[in-house]
Amino acid sequence: MASVGAFEAKTHLAALLDKVEAGEEVIITRHGRPVAKLSPIDGGKDIASAKAAASTLTTLRHSIAAKDQTPFAMAELDEYRLEGRR
Incomplete structure (x- = not known):
């Protein structure tokens, strides 16, 4: 789980969202104190469905x-999979 400061989160939001989309959680801190957590919306459901x-x-x-x-x-x-796309 990554931890970043508020200024860095604001500056690199797109990169943080990429990490979250990949399934990682990100903690955002202010003056070294955790204040927020970014996490995937349906991460657990996707894993359960795949299993x-x-x-x-x-x-x-x-x-x-x-x-x-x-x-x-x-x-x-x-071949069968592609057949439905023609």
Whole structure:
């Protein structure tokens, strides 16, 4: 977690927002005393959603393997994904 003074925060706000978008929290201080915290709005929800999706994909992969079905090749999946964008 980064800590910056109020003047530096004002001067480098765009860079601080980039850090926050990347998931980092930033503490803003005034005369060395913490007064504010910048943090991502939905950081926890995004991580939880990603973990749930990964779990679902793992379950699907095991289900396909148990049925002796051949999983799709990555190139084939890319082709299907791009097909919807044409």
